[in-house]
Amino acid sequence: xxxxxxxxxxxxxxxxxxxxxxxxxxxxxxxxxxxxxxxxxxxxxxxxxxxxxxxxxxxxxxxxxxxxxxxxxxxxxxxxxxxxxxxxxxxxxxxxxxxxxxxxxxxxxxxxxxxxxxxxxxxxxxxxxxxxxxxxxxxxxxxxxxxxxxxxxxxxxxxxxxxxxxxxxxxxxxxxxxxxxxxxxxxxxxxxxxxxxxxxxxxxxxxxxxxxxxxxxxxxxxxxxxxxxxxxxxxxxxxxxxxxxxxxxxxxxxxxxxxxxxxxxxxxxxxxxxxxxxxxxxxxxxxxxxxxxxxxxxxxxxxxxxxxxxxxx
Amino acid sequence: xxxxxxxxxxxxxxxxxxxxxxxxxxxxxxxxxxxxxxxxxxxxxxxxxxxxxxxxxxxxxxxxxxxxxxxxxxxxxxxxxxxxxxxxxxxxxxxxxxxxxxxxxxxxxxxxxxxxxxxxxxxxxxxxxxxxxxxxxxxxxxxxxxxxxxxxxxxxxxxxxxxxxxxxxxxxxxxxxxxxxxxxxxxxxxxxxxxxxxxxxxxxxxxxxxxxxxxxxxxxxxxxxxxxxxxxxxxxxxxxxxxxxxxxxxxxxxxxxxxxxxxxxxxxxxxxxxxxxxxxxxxxxxxxxxxxxxxxxxxxxxxxxxxxxxxxxxxxxxxxxxxxxxxxxxxxxxxxxxxxxxxxxxxxxxxxxxxxxxxxxxxxxxxxxxxxxxxxxxxxxxxxxxxxxxxxxxxxxxxxxxxxxxxxxxxxxxxxxxxxxxxxxxxxxxxxxxxxxxxxxxxx
Numbered sequence: 001x002x003x004x005x006x007x008x009x010x011x012x013x014x015x016x017x018x019x020x021x022x023x024x025x026x027x028x029x030x031x032x033x034x035x036x037x038x039x040x041x042x043x044x045x046x047x048x049x050x051x052x053x054x055x056x057x058x059x060x061x062x063x064x065x066x067x068x069x070x071x072x073x074x075x076x077x078x079x080x081x082x083x084x085x086x087x088x089x090x091x092x093x094x095x096x097x098x099x100x101x102x103x104x105x106x107x108x109x110x111x112x113x114x115x116x117x118x119x120x121x122x123x124x125x126x127x128x129x130x131x132x133x134x135x136x137x138x139x140x141x142x143x144x145x146x147x148x149x150x151x152x153x154x155x156x157x158x159x160x161x162x163x164x165x166x167x168x169x170x171x172x173x174x175x176x177x178x179x180x181x182x183x184x185x186x187x188x189x190x191x192x193x194x195x196x197x198x199x200x201x202x203x204x205x206x207x208x209x210x211x212x213x214x215x216x217x218x219x220x221x222x223x224x225x226x227x228x229x230x231x232x233x234x235x236x237x238x239x240x241x242x243x244x245x246x247x248x249x250x251x252x253x254x255x256x257x258x259x260x261x262x263x264x265x266x267x268x269x270x271x272x273x274x275x276x277x278x279x280x281x282x283x284x285x286x287x288x289x290x291x292x293x294x295x296x297x298x299x300x301x302x303x304x305x306x307x308x309x310x311x312x313x
Numbered sequence: 314x315x316x317x318x319x320x321x322x323x324x325x326x327x328x329x330x331x332x333x334x335x336x337x338x339x340x341x342x343x344x345x346x347x348x349x350x351x352x353x354x355x356x357x358x359x360x361x362x363x364x365x366x367x368x369x370x371x372x373x374x375x376x377x378x379x380x381x382x383x384x385x386x387x388x389x390x391x392x393x394x395x396x397x398x399x400x401x402x403x404x405x406x407x408x409x410x411x412x413x414x415x416x417x418x419x420x421x422x423x424x425x426x427x428x429x430x431x432x433x434x435x436x437x438x439x440x441x442x443x444x445x446x447x448x449x450x451x452x453x454x455x456x457x458x459x460x461x462x463x464x465x466x467x468x469x470x471x472x473x474x475x476x477x478x479x480x481x482x483x484x485x486x487x488x489x490x491x492x493x494x495x496x497x498x499x500x501x502x503x504x505x506x507x508x509x510x511x512x513x514x515x516x517x518x519x520x521x522x523x524x525x526x527x528x529x530x531x532x533x534x535x536x537x538x539x540x541x542x543x544x545x546x547x548x549x550x551x552x553x554x555x556x557x558x559x560x561x562x563x564x565x566x567x568x569x570x571x572x573x574x575x576x577x578x579x580x581x582x583x584x585x586x587x588x589x590x591x592x593x594x595x596x597x598x599x600x601x602x603x604x605x606x607x608x609x610x611x612x613x614x615x616x617x618x619x620x621x622x623x624x625x626x627x628x629x630x631x632x633x634x635x636x637x638x639x640x641x642x643x644x645x646x647x648x649x650x651x652x653x654x655x656x657x658x659x660x661x662x663x664x665x666x667x668x669x670x671x672x673x674x675x676x677x678x679x680x681x682x683x684x685x686x687x688x689x690x691x692x693x694x695x696x697x698x699x700x701x702x703x704x705x706x707x708x709x710x711x712x713x714x715x716x717x718x719x720x721x722x723x724x725x726x727x728x729x730x731x732x733x734x735x736x737x738x739x740x741x742x743x744x745x746x747x748x749x750x751x752x753x754x755x756x757x
Contacts, residue, residue: 023570025571032572076755108456109500187361224685225685227684230501231499233698237685237696255694256717307756307757308717309687309698309718310719310755311719313755
């Protein structure tokens, strides 16, 4: 791709993007379930042959599908939830990421508008958006306006510290572009978008985090999520989750949507693991009809109270 | 539309060794103007051409598409697709429909506005009027994500190597408004819209703006709820999303992958007897109408569910052959390949007014917005974020948010115990107000 700007300079880039997704269906006694797994990034096809990644993806999809055949109804109501590392970082993307995009804050339509410098998360929480990590699905050398990507600290020890900006919104807000101006293709106008959004690791052993839960949910794989920027309500849907009883993982539960309030949900993060992982590279983010590839990441965390939308009252 | 270009492309594919081929050509121009807080936010004008091509080498096939319609580019696309088809594995079900089944006369469905275009200034003014009406409707409307006017003019042509070559044209117009209401630091956004094939059939911009404002304002003061199992009423917009989920599960690709909760249920009861779902492509001037499908087959009226019984799946030629059935003429051509798509998909109206449905609920939930993707098309398991109004003693009592509604689509469809009489064909997929006897609402 080639970007030319009104100021007269041009920048070119090569952006490979590959992804392999496997979907498996398991059947038993007339019951069917689906499992899905995949990955990729700004890599070429041999990535999937390295360490037989393709085989691991297929195995994971099959394992999930078979596991879900024995899943029990998910609980309904507010409870302690432990999120596993990696892809559950979609929580950050929905709960705070979109709300910190410059356009919504320029228009004061975000639940985070005017809250810069305020506490919006537990002090254990530091969240960054980083477009510079080599070969990740959300990474870019320069954004789609030619601004070099960077590392923007969105939340530092619980305090709101940064917005993600494109050129237009940065200029209108008197701020600097952060390398987050992105567009689906030439046919669309750029706007502020995330790159790779993740929470920095803490100090807790993930096993200790699970052991600390008397009754709750342990969610390790998610489908998609969505947020209402203005009132801050966000959802993300667990596709592989387990009940936790007396610190032990017990039955797998059916998929359920988790719902929370962005400026509030991360204030209830009580434990942060030392096991930060970035996702395998499957994320696609939609905004105003434009899709762009993104990454997320999370260490194991414990949230003391988020609503789980199951059917078991 | 001139189909010569398509015909020449298909001819070249044959020369390169293709045994059959078909092509779909779209020419589209689009204009949109958005206004925010009474000032112009964006003006957009685009023209686009796309040609998608399917090439067969016996039972092997390849698909390709391009937006570069120059001679060199088209020759390269054809040559590459044909070469690719020859090295692809054979699929016994691949192929074009039987040429004898292709449409011979293209019906005029009155899908094109014959009026002349209006100036960009007039279009901007429509958006401005819609937003102004929202801002002026209520002092609590304090901000706005803006209002947009847009129009689209498209021409479609389809041709096959059997000699079929036909086309049609459509127009589309739309107004949408997204105001924000606020009170005591709480902000709530909502929206309303009007879509039509003809400019004069758009609702008045002021009416759209006022409706959007009323929807945003009624969300103020939203509470959370305790988890409870209650009757749930879906307003028409959200009831339509249930119909979309059913159509997804009834579509060929979901079925032959065995990834559908409607698998093996043809001819069986899947919903309450008050539920009839129809896909009708031939309604004059309707938003989802089209004279033939993406494979040149005549479109018509398909009864998907009749009085609760699943009567038909939604199939293109490939998925039909794979399932041992006949195509229902629902092929779509969105990307480079062929998909299954609906036209005007409707859950037909019942007898109750929406007020009667609400009055019938002592304690329950009226859904006005759903978010998230918590619908499992394989099992029908359903869990989505919701907001709306709580019903107490038959009346909308107060707004609620940060809750979920959950169940299983098959159980939900069987539990429909009220169908509204308020069906309006204002979008491609529509439903009236629906009452579902019991669902789990999860909250605090």
